[in-house]
Structure formats: structure tokens, C-alpha cells
Amino acid sequence: MLGSQRITRRSLLAGSAAAPLAAAGLGTSSPLRAQALVHSGPYEPTWESLGGHRPPSWFDDAKLGIFVHWGIFSVPAWAPRGEYAEWYPSRMRDPNNPTHAYHRQTYGAGFAYRDFIPMFRAQRWDPAQWTDLFAAAGAGYVVPVGVHHDGFPLWDTATTTWNSATMGPRRDILRELGDAVRARGLHYAPSYHQLLNYYAPEYDAPHPGYLSEKYLREWLRPQVRELVEDIGTEMLWLDGDWMATAEDFGTRELVAWYYNRAAARGDGVLVNDRLGQVRSQHGDFYTQEYDHDTGQGPDHKWENTRGCGLSFGYNTNEPAEDYLTLDELVTLFVDTVAHWGNLLLNVGPRADGTIDDTQTALLRGLGRWLSVNGEGIHGTRAWRVQRGRTADGLETRYTTRDSGERVYVFLLGRPGTTVTLPAADLPPLRRDHRVRLLGHGRPLHWASRGDTVVVDLPTPRDQPVHCLELREV
Template sequence: MPDYEPTWESLDAHEVPEWFRDAKLGIFVHWGLYSVPAWAPPDADIGGEDASPYAEWYPYYMYEDGSPTREYHRETYGEDLEYLDFADDFTAENWDPDRWADFFADVGAGYVVLTAEHHDGYPLWDSHYARHTAATSGPERDLVGDLCEAVRARDLRFAASYHANFNYYQPGFEGRFGHPDFAAGHPFDDDAGPGPEYVDFMNAKHRELIRKYRPDLLWFDVPKADSDHLEAKELVADYYNAADEWGKEVAVNDRASTDSIGGPLAEDESDDAIHGDFETPEYYTYDEIRDDPWEATRGIGHSFGYNQIEGEDDHLAPVELVHSFIDVVSKNGNLLLNVGPRADGAIPEIQRERLAALGDWLSVNGPAIFGTRPWAVSEDSDGDVQVRYTWRDGDLFAVALDWPGDSLELSVPSHVSLADAPDAALLTADGDEEVSATLRDDALVVSLPERPDHDHAYAVRLSDVANPRQE
């Protein structure tokens, strides 16, 4: 078995497990004390001086004089209520982990990632290293352990994300940046962050989390590339080595190595600066196929945590969600789609509706998504509608983002040699419906029947089509 060392050269030898590449859809869950106020100002920019659109950043901005969140907090809760006081209303009284797990499995997710501890320093498990946790206050239960058990009972993978590397609030200490070994400042500032005592404290909790739940992913959030100071490489090496002992195939995201969590690489970075098994751009996707697997991370709305002021127009419409997902998969990515439950554990209905719509589409068109790999090209716009391509086990899937009408014109012959037109079938709720395909000049034209009884996008299977990327 490999014996990983805490160097990028050693860690980069780790291979992405096939289960991660096959899964395509993960569910992210942001849930914590911030789910009680559940508020972020509208039209704010992430990383701004005085506001954030992310409701889970409430404990940062509630202590920022002059910020909209600070003003909202004073008007709603008064001057004296501290962030930790929200634990009284973080009840999880309507939470049923089995119901969550059933729903996520029905949608088609392959893995679930719960925020075990966000930047607010409040663990959702029974930690030996923290006095204020979900097991000692609020719901008084091990939320991580309960969901882990329910998810794995449905044969889904489970991870507990860890964001404590740059906490902006530490329960038990006064105000923001209360811990004595944490330099005050915005988490993205170069001169802010933890000292060595805090790093030891942070990593002790993380190692405990890994030891207790044996996560299938190490999904952690480091908002700047400071892996030496945070001893992140040591932690990743220990995780890889432990996974080998467990006989478990695992993966680690890239956030110990790059600043680029919100979009493309910074000007002074290159692909060589990315370490880890997969990239995790946030509210951002790529225009081209990526050689290495990646994971688009986003909420259904603007926030990750539940934001009570977000309405219908703040959430992806079902067609937007389906199209975005197809596009991500065609470019060698997964989608880690976030839900933000209320403090009582209920997933807001608008989020459930969006997830259910995605699940309905996948119940028909899942073969064009799950287990697929990128093809020669990801997109085709030669016909009247936009098309995305995926490929699996010799079959090419052309997914039209609108109903093409009587026929679908594809540029397949421009990318691979075809002696004859391949057998073709339209995916429908009643199974594959055979259709005819004809080679015409430089195009492959697929004749189509009446529009099938599902919405948003339509997949055609083309049998025995080569994939240049698999040669």
C-alpha cells in the first residue's frame, strides 16, 4: 500500500476514485446556528467590506459596525444577543435524517456533504475538543453521526466538510475573533488568521472528525493557500494513509493549495498550483472540458445557508438547474448542489421543488449522466438547439437543451470517423425509443418522434461511437 508523505509530490500521486467520477451529483448541506437568523443583505458582494450575500457569514458581519447585518441584528435582536445565543433556537425539532437521506437518494445524488463545522466554530458533532456543540446545546444530538448513518444506509457516500481553518467566530470567546491566538481581520486578508496554538486546536478537531466518521471525501475550506502554516499537507497524508488501512477509496478537494475558490485561477497561478484530487470552483463553471475531474459548488439560491429573504427569483429555475448540471457533466465535472435547511431541520419547499425537478429529469435521462466521461467536444451548436455531449461504454449521448422538433442535427462526423450512421434511441420515461439517424454531408441527422413527456432537456443515445479521449 502507498505510504503518503506530507509533500505535494507524494500527495499528487493519489488517484481520483472512479466512484467520484461516476457520481456526478453531490448534495451539500449548510446548516448551523446561522440558520436561526437566516439573513443576508440583498445585492451584496462576497468579500465586500461590509456585506456578504451568504447567510452563513452572519456571525462575521453581525459584529461589523456599519454593516447591513449589524444593523439588522440590532433592530431584530437588540445589542446584547451574542451569536452563541442562537443555539437556543437551533432545535432541529423537525429533522429526520432518514427522510433527508431518502430524498437525496431519490434525486439521484451519489454523495452527501454536511457542514460539520463552518467558520462559526460550532461543531455539529459531539467533539471532545469543544464545549459548545450541537451535542451539548441546541438540538443536543450528533447531527453529523446521525446523517452519516442514514446516508450510508442508502449506499451513498458521506463527508463532513470542515471550514474551521479560518474561523471568524469561536464560541466561548467574546465577540468576533475572540480566540487569543487568532489575528483579527477579514479571512481573505494576508495578515489575518490562526497562530500555532489555534492550528493545533483546529487540526485536533478535524482529525477527530476523520477518526469518528471515516469520511469518503476530505472537503475542507481554506480561503487562502497557506498549507504549510495550517499543516494541511500533514493532515491530507494522514487521511490518505488511514483510508488505505480502512480499505476505502477517498478523495480530497483542492482548497489547501489554491486561492481560487470563487472562479478561475488567479493571474499568478497556473494549473501546476492546484493540488488535491479535484477542483472546487464556487458559483463558477468552466467553458471547456477540463482534463482533470472538478466539482462545481453552488447553492440553489444566492446563499449556502438558509436565507429567509430569498424569494422565487433568487433561486435557479428548474430548467436553469438542469441545463447547468448537464453543462458541468459534459466538461468533466460534478455538481455539488447545496441546500440550506431551516433551524428546525426542514428543507425549504422552494429548494425541495428544485431538487425534485432535477430528480424527475434524471429518472428519465440518468443514463446520459451517471458514469459518463467527456467526449471529443462538450458542445454542439450546428443545429437549431444547443447540445451537450457525454459518453459511456461506447455510447455517445447528445443532450439537446431544448426540444429540436422533427430532427436533431449533430456535427458528430466532424469529430470521429463514421462508416455508417449509428443506431440511435431517444431516452423517454417508457425506456429507449428507437429512432433513425442519417449521415448527411458533414452532419448526423436524427429523426425524432413526438416530444416525450418530460421537460428541460432531451437525450439521444448513439451506439458504438468512438471517444478520442479514451484511446
């Protein structure tokens, strides 16, 4: 990773996203109020009422979701190292960003972002093949970007003819993918990113009404309702929230409507914290993105989202060293789950609908690791201790299930023939406790020695993280 040089979504606002909005007289300081969505039920549009919502257990059990950033931006598929390729339509208009020069040199100054639409064909896309890969990775849910900040919805929306069903691929991508995902028994939750609009293809510019009441009434709310009522999304995964307050967006009313509708139907739904400048304050789960909003922990359910590399959208300018290794991915995943988080791992497909070998290998490698160690991941909860070290310095992480009757100790690395654990990090061990290494059939010999527990290990298989189960028989 590029550390402090990483370009986050918030820092990108210093560039071309803010300038067109200001030029259009649509700055973020306008006092805007959305009309309430009326839907009777137990939830009111107040933080206190919404805070009483209980999310479904499937989300906590799943641990792993797959994010998919795919769209017009997948055609140029380019960004400077460390930047997000899906921000191409914004950065190509910023003379201070390398994307501006790249676009002119590659496509010409007169080539508009919307001119990429006929090149976004998805001619090799097979939603069932995608879903097979996601399931093989061990994912429990899929979050495709329904519409990014570029204003091109990937479903047959009534709000604009500029969408994937009428242009480009001429396919209702969200509906087709949803059918495939649900057929595999996975949960489905297309995301919505139009809390920030820096481009609308029909105008070849930011939406002229962005953040106005008309924008909320005729664009934002109808599109969210289509995702909920027509496509069927099991969570509101929103983004662009830093541009205005929750009051400006009317998200409290939107969430109350969503919760009440689900309650009436007996559906289990949930909402992230990107509701309008309230991250890590409100929402069923908080979100972390790369090095932004870090420091999440077991006090509130959260989700860690990032790409296999440093971009969400596919970036042909990203070298192999910018991608996670399998060791890094597994370690990140285990660390996230131990601290009561989920990992929402992004893939960025090519414009033709294929996923490159590097990302595919990472997903399959994670799935192979989970096929051995998934018992310590799926369906578990945070243990009273999340992290520690063995006597010889190997880092550890912990999870539990069955109300603490089983505790899992993850050894981050490749241990030797014995491992010495602090007894204070473990449940009180008695003679009838069994210790086993996941993937190894026989119970292991263990012994208490003062304030430590020593476990004899078999020759471990070659994998980045090993998992011990401690269980009372």
C-alpha cells in the same frame, strides 16, 4: 443572479472577518508552521508525492452531491440579497453591512450570536427524510458542513463543549445523518471550514489563538481527525483556505496522513483543492463556487458548488426569482458533467430541520429528469468534444461511456421534429449504429448528409434537456 454584485467569500474578508483578527494580533502574515502528522505509508507531504494519488471511481461516477449548510446561522436565516446567510456572525458585527442594522432592529444590540444557540433546536429534523430526498434527487454523496467558520461543530467533539451534541439540538448531527446516508448506500463526507475562524461561541469573538500552532494542535487537527476517525469522512472537503498558505495550515502533512491511513485500510478517499492558497493547482479535484474559480474543464476533475439560490445557508430575505429554475438547474448540471465536473448542489435547511418547498421541488425535479436521462450522466466520462450546436442553433453537450462505444448528445432546450448534428462532433457512424432518445423505447431514424447527421425525433416529452444515445449494436 446579481452578476458582479455577488459577494464572494474572498471579498467578504474586506469586512468584519479581517478586523477582529487584526485587533487580536492574529493577522494572516505570521510565519506559522504546523507539526507533521506521522503515519507511515506511500505518501509523503510533498506536492509531487500527493499528486500521485488516484481518487476512487465512485466520485467520478456519482456526478451529483448534496451540500448542506445548517447551523446556528439557520436561526436568523438572513442576509442581503446576493450575500451568504451563513456569514451572519461576521456580518452582524460589521457596521457597514446591512446585517448589522437588521440584527440590532430584530434582536437588539446586546443579543450575541451565541444567544441563537438555544433557538437552534432541530425539533422537526428527520435525517432519514433528508436522505430520502437526496437519494430521490439522484445524488451519490452527501457533504454536510461539519463546522462552519462560526466554530460550532455539529458533532460530539472533544475539543469544545460548545457543539450540537451538548447545546442547541443536543444531537450528534453528523453521526445521525451519516447513519442514514450510509443506510441508503450513499457516500458521506462532512466538510471542514475552520481554516477560517471568525467566531468561537465560547469567546463570543474569533478564536483568540486562530492560526497559532496551538490552534492547529488543539483545535484544527484534532477536529479533522475526529471527522476522519470517529465520524468517517470519505473526502477532505476543506474551506477557508485563502487565509494562509498550505505550509501555515500544515495541509500537506494532513493530506499525506489521510491518504496513508486510507491506503492501509483499503479505503477510497479524495481531497479538494482548498488547502491553502493553491486552488486549481493541487488536490484530487478542483472547486468552482458560483462565479469564483470559473473556467474549469476536462483537463482535471472538478466540482461545481452552489446553492439552489444565491446563499448556501437558508436566507428568508431571498425572493423566488433568486432561485434557479428547474430548466436552469438541469442545464447547469449537464454542462458541468460534460466538462468532467460534478455538481455539489447545496440545500439550506431551516433551524427546525425542515427544507423549504422551493428547494425540495428543485431536488425532486432534478431526480425526475435523471430517472429518464440518468444513463447519459451517472458513470459517464467526458467525450472528446464537450459542447457544440445543432444546425438550427440548439446548444449541445456530450458524454460517453464504455470507452467511447456509447456517446450521449444532450440537446439543451426543446427540439423540433428533426435535429441536425455536426458529424465531426460524433463518433464515426455506420449502418449498425443505433440512435435513440432516452425515455423513448424505439430506435430513431437517422441519416448522414455530407458533414452532418440528421436524426428524426418523436414528439419529445416536456423536459428542459433531451438526450440522444448513439451506440454501435
